[in-house]
Amino acid sequence: xxxxxxxxxxxxxxxxTVLKAGGPVLVDFWAExxxxxxxxxxxxxxLASDYAGKVTIGKLNVDDNPGTAMKFQIRGIPAVxxxxxxxxxxxxxxxAPKEDFKKVIDKHL
Amino acid sequence: MSTRNVIIIGxxxxxxxxxxxTARANLQPLLIEGLEAGGQLMMTTxxxxxxxxxxxxxxxxxxxxMREQALKFGAEIVQNYVTSVDLCTTPFVVKTADHEYTAKTxxxxxxxxxxxxxxxxxxxxxxxxxxxxATCDGFFFRGHEIAVVGGGDSAMEEAMYLTRFASKVTLVHxxxxxxxxxxxxxKARANPKIVWRLNTELDEIIDHGKGEVTAMKLRDAKTGxxxxxxxxxxxxxxxxxxxxxxxxxxxxxDANGYIITHDGSKTRVPGVFACGDVQDxxxxxxxxxxxxxxxxxxxxxxxxxxxxxxxxx
Numbered sequence: 001x002x003x004x005x006x007x008x009x010x011x012x013x014x015x016x017t018v019l020k021a022g023g024p025v026l027v028d029f030w031a032e033x034x035x036x037x038x039x040x041x042x043x044x045x046x047l048a049s050d051y052a053g054k055v056t057i058g059k060l061n062v063d064d065n066p067g068t069a070m071k072f073q074i075r076g077i078p079a080v081x082x083x084x085x086x087x088x089x090x091x092x093x094x095x096a097p098k099e100d101f102k103k104v105i106d107k108h109l
Numbered sequence: 110m111s112t113r114n115v116i117i118i119g120x121x122x123x124x125x126x127x128x129x130x131t132a133r134a135n136l137q138p139l140l141i142e143g144l145e146a147g148g149q150l151m152m153t154t155x156x157x158x159x160x161x162x163x164x165x166x167x168x169x170x171x172x173x174x175m176r177e178q179a180l181k182f183g184a185e186i187v188q189n190y191v192t193s194v195d196l197c198t199t200p201f202v203v204k205t206a207d208h209e210y211t212a213k214t215x216x217x218x219x220x221x222x223x224x225x226x227x228x229x230x231x232x233x234x235x236x237x238x239x240x241x242x243a244t245c246d247g248f249f250f251r252g253h254e255i256a257v258v259g260g261g262d263s264a265m266e267e268a269m270y271l272t273r274f275a276s277k278v279t280l281v282h283x284x285x286x287x288x289x290x291x292x293x294x295x296k297a298r299a300n301p302k303i304v305w306r307l308n309t310e311l312d313e314i315i316d317h318g319k320g321e322v323t324a325m326k327l328r329d330a331k332t333g334x335x336x337x338x339x340x341x342x343x344x345x346x347x348x349x350x351x352x353x354x355x356x357x358x359x360x361x362x363d364a365n366g367y368i369i370t371h372d373g374s375k376t377r378v379p380g381v382f383a384c385g386d387v388q389d390x391x392x393x394x395x396x397x398x399x400x401x402x403x404x405x406x407x408x409x410x411x412x413x414x415x416x417x418x419x420x421x422x
Binding site: 031033037039063073077079 | 146153242
């Protein structure tokens with residue numbers, strides 16, 4: 001199942017699993033009440049299986065983890081940030097097709 | 110891949126209703142969802158005017174149910190978006206980034222997308238304080254002062270919704286009178302958190318070099334006086350533009366870019382039908398979009414029935 005590859009990031013594990021991770025990490029900031037976020041879900045799931053072993057991909061629920069969302073100045077969701085060496089290297093705000101995410105990720109592989 | 114009977118472009122109430130009807134007519138429709146899958150209702154909360162749902166239904170839930178209903182009757186749904194169409198050849202050609210499909214009929218249900226003001230700052234600050242989706246982004250403005258631009262029903266709805274989070278919502282509209290229906294105006298006017306700035310143009314959205322919205326520049330349309338008002342969010346609700354760039358030069362469009370239909374859902378090209386907001390700037394309701402999706406499905410079915418035997422697969 002695709003969802004098996006998708007990590008769950010939280011305020012608690014963000015430092016170790018994202019900021020101090022070895023390779024690139026893609027974080028999908030989402031919430032239950034956000035329609036477009038729900039539609040983006042399957043795209044993130046399929047990216048996670050496509051890039052399994054190469055890029056860590058996961059979701060962060062902004063309702064449950066307001067600290068991280070605030071720290072990265074998230075003001076609109078869905079927002080997908082790509083982290084590398086603890087820094088934001090790319091961001092995609094709003095709904096976008098899978099190819100757009102692939103292009104963004106491939107630049108940093 | 111063999112030629113399809115029907116390709117439906119778009120997945121709002123019009124597209125999904127067309128998929129439901131053509132699937133039930135055993136036409137094995139293929140629906141290509143598009144970028145804003147589910148359409149405008151995905152951006153709403155409680156829909157209270159969908160007949161039969163007396164207690165209302167959440168917009169995104171309604172769209173999920175429509176999608177499942179279309180799937181249940183055999184519609185095939187592709188999560189992709191169309192990059193080009195050729196409606197001048199037979200069969201018609203519909204392309205996505207990685208596939209090329211052919212079809213005997215095409216039902217266009219691409220809808221309309223939120224219109225922007227056209228300010229340079231608007232695009233750079235999108236997602237950083239500028240938004241077209243109150244239900245998505247309102248949450249991030251708890252305790253903040255924000256603005257809503259627009260004078261229609263959706264502007265009223267967004268402003269009222271945002272008062273749940275924001276300490277103050279300034280409603281900016283360039284005219285003296287609102288376009289919104291009376292019931293929505295009355296509700297909004299009764300809300301003590303909404304401050305009205307009518308006859309006022311939004312000239313610029315400012316970030317003071319911070320990369321997120323810090324203020325807006327308002328100009329009084331009568332006096333010309335310009336004023337900088339601190340806000341941390343600007344929600345743009347000034348209407349919609351039809352998603353018809355794919356069809357320019359191939360179908361007849363009106364001055365505002367809407368597809369012109371005649372005799373139901375028919376376009377200038379026989380076998381190509383249009384339904385929903387992409388061809389309707391007057392009613393623009395979920396129920397009228399669904400109704401026209403049904404019309405397009407029946408029109409496509411009748412058209413296919415009339416195709417000479419040697420052209421059918």
